[in-house]
Amino acid sequence: MIPSQPQSIPLPPKGVRLFYWVRWRTWRVGMRALWRAPVKLGVIVAVWSILLVGLYGLAWRGIRLIYDTAGLGPFLMSRLWFLFLFVVMLMLLISQLTSAYATLVRAPETLWWATLPVSARTLGRAKWLESSFYSAWAVALLVLPLLLAYLAVLHRPWVMAAGALTMAMLPLLGITTALSTTLLLVWLRWGGRIVIRREVMVGTFLAVCAALFWTLGERHETRHEEVWFLAIQALLPRMQIAMSMWLPSSWAATVLDAMLNERWTDAALYTALLWSTTLLCWRLFDHVAAQLLLPVLRRAGQAPASSASARRAGAPVLRVAWWARRPLWTLFAKDVLLVVRDPLQWSQAVVFFGLLGAYFANIHRLTEFSGEPSWRIGIASLNLACTLLVFGSLAVRFLFPQMSVESRTLWLLRIVPNGMRQLLVSKLLLYGTMGVVIIEGLLALSSTRLGVPIVVQWSLGGIGILAALTIVGMTIGFGALWIEPGAQDAARVVSSSSGALVLVLMLGYVACVVAVLVVVWLNAFGATSHGPLLASAALLGTSIGLGVVPVSRGLRRLERLETTT
Amino acid sequence: MIRAVGLSKRYGSVDALRDFSLDVHPGEIVALVGPNGAGKTTALKLLVGLLAPTAGSVSLGGYDVQRNPVEAKRLLAFLPDQPFLYEALTVGECLGFIGGMYGLAPEVLQQRANALLQTFGLMERLNDRVGELSYGMKSRLALIMSLLHEPHAFLLDEPFFGLDPQTLRLVKRLLMECAARGMAIFLSTHQLPIVEDVAHRIVILHQGRSLAVGTWEELRRLYGGTRLEEVFFRLTSSGP
Numbered sequence: 001m002i003p004s005q006p007q008s009i010p011l012p013p014k015g016v017r018l019f020y021w022v023r024w025r026t027w028r029v030g031m032r033a034l035w036r037a038p039v040k041l042g043v044i045v046a047v048w049s050i051l052l053v054g055l056y057g058l059a060w061r062g063i064r065l066i067y068d069t070a071g072l073g074p075f076l077m078s079r080l081w082f083l084f085l086f087v088v089m090l091m092l093l094i095s096q097l098t099s100a101y102a103t104l105v106r107a108p109e110t111l112w113w114a115t116l117p118v119s120a121r122t123l124g125r126a127k128w129l130e131s132s133f134y135s136a137w138a139v140a141l142l143v144l145p146l147l148l149a150y151l152a153v154l155h156r157p158w159v160m161a162a163g164a165l166t167m168a169m170l171p172l173l174g175i176t177t178a179l180s181t182t183l184l185l186v187w188l189r190w191g192g193r194i195v196i197r198r199e200v201m202v203g204t205f206l207a208v209c210a211a212l213f214w215t216l217g218e219r220h221e222t223r224h225e226e227v228w229f230l231a232i233q234a235l236l237p238r239m240q241i242a243m244s245m246w247l248p249s250s251w252a253a254t255v256l257d258a259m260l261n262e263r264w265t266d267a268a269l270y271t272a273l274l275w276s277t278t279l280l281c282w283r284l285f286d287h288v289a290a291q292l293l294l295p296v297l298r299r300a301g302q303a304p305a306s307s308a309s310a311r312r313a314g315a316p317v318l319r320v321a322w323w324a325r326r327p328l329w330t331l332f333a334k335d336v337l338l339v340v341r342d343p344l345q346w347s348q349a350v351v352f353f354g355l356l357g358a359y360f361a362n363i364h365r366l367t368e369f370s371g372e373p374s375w376r377i378g379i380a381s382l383n384l385a386c387t388l389l390v391f392g393s394l395a396v397r398f399l400f401p402q403m404s405v406e407s408r409t410l411w412l413l414r415i416v417p418n419g420m421r422q423l424l425v426s427k428l429l430l431y432g433t434m435g436v437v438i439i440e441g442l443l444a445l446s447s448t449r450l451g452v453p454i455v456v457q458w459s460l461g462g463i464g465i466l467a468a469l470t471i472v473g474m475t476i477g478f479g480a481l482w483i484e485p486g487a488q489d490a491a492r493v494v495s496s497s498s499g500a501l502v503l504v505l506m507l508g509y510v511a512c513v514v515a516v517l518v519v520v521w522l523n524a525f526g527a528t529s530h531g532p533l534l535a536s537a538a539l540l541g542t543s544i545g546l547g548v549v550p551v552s553r554g555l556r557r558l559e560r561l562e563t564t565t
Numbered sequence: 566m567i568r569a570v571g572l573s574k575r576y577g578s579v580d581a582l583r584d585f586s587l588d589v590h591p592g593e594i595v596a597l598v599g600p601n602g603a604g605k606t607t608a609l610k611l612l613v614g615l616l617a618p619t620a621g622s623v624s625l626g627g628y629d630v631q632r633n634p635v636e637a638k639r640l641l642a643f644l645p646d647q648p649f650l651y652e653a654l655t656v657g658e659c660l661g662f663i664g665g666m667y668g669l670a671p672e673v674l675q676q677r678a679n680a681l682l683q684t685f686g687l688m689e690r691l692n693d694r695v696g697e698l699s700y701g702m703k704s705r706l707a708l709i710m711s712l713l714h715e716p717h718a719f720l721l722d723e724p725f726f727g728l729d730p731q732t733l734r735l736v737k738r739l740l741m742e743c744a745a746r747g748m749a750i751f752l753s754t755h756q757l758p759i760v761e762d763v764a765h766r767i768v769i770l771h772q773g774r775s776l777a778v779g780t781w782e783e784l785r786r787l788y789g790g791t792r793l794e795e796v797f798f799r800l801t802s803s804g805p
Binding site for chain 2: 021
């Protein structure tokens with residue numbers, strides 16, 4: 001045998017940069033794959049562009065409207081930035097908690113790195129930066145169009161956005177993510193052993209939110225002012241929390257305000273405060289990670305399933321065995337058990353739909369603003385769109401990757417006649433039923449509370465059923481069509497280019513539903529035309545296209561997968 | 566080289582490992598065998614510092630794994646039963662990454678990588694993505710990645726699982742060559758005939774307890790039988 005010629009090995013950089021070299025290489029492979037799929041790339045770029053430009057346009061109009069309010073505009077606008085950055089800070093805190101937990105503790109890569117001669121400090125730094133990126137990119141995309149719109153309204157050059165991001169946003173991001181990750185590590189080190197049942201956590205959260213909706217609802221008073229003025233009146237006192245000078249978001253808002261009004265001393269002082277706090281928080285995190293990261297990883301790695309929970313998990317299979325006589329029902333039962341035993345799935349669904357339920361249950365209090373039917377039907381339609389958006393997001397997150405994650409067990413179904421068809425049908429049956437029940441239940445609650453006429457209730461109900469079934473068909477069908485055999489991590493499947501495309505399609509479909517609702521609403525309270533009929537026909541066609549085609553193509557792909565692998 | 570003293574690990578009310586002591590000297594291959602759930606993976610994870618012991622201590626080359634993890638890990642290589650590999654990277658990039666993690670000089674990395682790639686027949690796949698490799702090739706790549714920094718102690722969890730006969734023989738030969746060069750090797754496996762072939766000493770673990778430690782000859786003398794399988798079943802009392 002002729003020995004192979006030696007070849008050169010790519011030489012990576014040293015230190016923390018080594019980790020990012022791996023990320024860069026991995027990302028480059030994904031981008032190249034995307035580049036080879038021009039349609040997918042085109043759709044993603046187009047939709048993101050439309051979203052960002054649309055957000056910019058909306059922000060520009062909104063900011064302009066507020067800014068032009070005589071005597072109050074500039075003041076109100078600067079105060080709204082305090083509130084906005086406060087909300088951004090809270091969002092970052094929460095998203096960093098989950099992102100840092102996934103990146104630092106749950107990722108198999110971290111455990112592997114822990115067996116290499118890398119100090120906990122280096123590991124902590126690398127993972128903190130990575131998780132901060134994951135938790136912040138969407139926030140950055142949200143902030144940028146708003147900032148640009150604000151600059152445009154004030155007739156300031158867009159280049160100031162770079163200054164605002166460096167002086168205000170970047171340190172705010174650094175402080176928030178460093179503090180959040182530090183808190184997470186401290187909690188996992190000393191508090192992680194306090195086990196609270198997930199059902200109790202979810203239930204308590206929902207109860208607290210429902211109580212908040214109830215207590216923060218408007219009081220029964222006769223009002224004659226404009227709706228937006230009432231909203232501002234209600235908003236201003238609640239802004240006090242966001243304007244507390246102890247909050248980094250307040251400092252960032254002050255920097256922004258000072259910069260745009262050319263108060264450079266204020267801007268410099270608050271920037272110095274922000275950056276020095278960032279360095280302090282980073283040092284704190286660095287020290288905490290050096291001390292706690294390895295103990296936390298060890299604790300996270302020592303949680304095998306107890307024999308008791310294994311017994312609990314095994315029991316229902318025996319109980320359902322009597323009714324799981326046909327293959328289809330067996331598959332159905334399997335999916336039910338998978339949902340019930342995956343707390344991530346059901347807890348997210350319960351939290352999101354529970355919040356919507358709590359909100360809808362209190363929504364009748366909003367009708368004080370206006371008793372007009374147009375207002376009520378408009379809100380009911382918005383509620384349907386909102387419910388569909390939540391359902392669609394959860395479907396993309398959990399239904400789309402299901403087939404890929406289950407692909408390792410597909411050999412079981414290959415030996416069963418019609419196994420793949422039954423697998424798809426059972427999934428459509430289960431999740432379609434769940435979708436219809438949830439959406440119709442919430443819709444009934446919302447419509448009853450708002451006192452919507454029965455004809456409108458039936459119409460909205462019909463659209464809800466159609467949309468639920470379409471979303472289920474779309475996510476399961478595309479999941480089968482773009483199956484990633486051997487995938488182990490559902491989150492990775494969702495974050496792939498295919499996942500992004502399905503998300504975009506789902507958003508586009510919900511936008512179609514909203515467009516139809518708007519056409520119907522305009523027709524009911526404005527000019528009469530054939531608009532509603534045409535819009536409904538278009539929606540039906542779109543639903544059939546997006547719901548049925550992916551399922552049939554996905555089935556064909558699965559059947560080919562059967563014969564070729 | 567590898568020293569465990571009175572190592573215990575408790576998960577709630579379950580003792581996964583009880584009072585486990587072990588010395589693996591340079592140039593020695595020690596095999597850990599035991600039925601499923603005996604505590605083999607727990608023992609290995611404790612030895613490499615992925616788990617903290619409830620009691621006892623582990624040192625590698627004189628460095629305590631808990632107190633001086635970086636120094637200890639510089640000396641060791643660990644091959645888990647399901648090794649983590651970056652599927653999107655090429656074989657060459659994976660080796661570059663691991664070389665960078667251990668701070669190998671470029672020329673040293675190049676030289677060692679070429680030698681190992683030749684040995685394991687992966688030179689032709691250098692520019693292929695890891696995701697495109699077969700299971701056996703991935704296992705070979707994981708072995709190359711483990712050996713690239715020339716560790717003093719090598720711990721392997723189920724290293725023979727899923728390998729074809731050629732690779733199996735290659736891995737056996739490689740382990741014996743590594744041991745001959747002075748590496749301390751500690752592996753867990755269910756492949757008892759291979760253990761008879763390669764291991765200098767055998768540890769039989771059952772329900773978290775070390776039931777027997779010794780060379781194959783010593784075990785045969787003490788417990789009787791012509792094959793390790795017989796001794797194994799006799800001690801663990803769970804044979805057919």
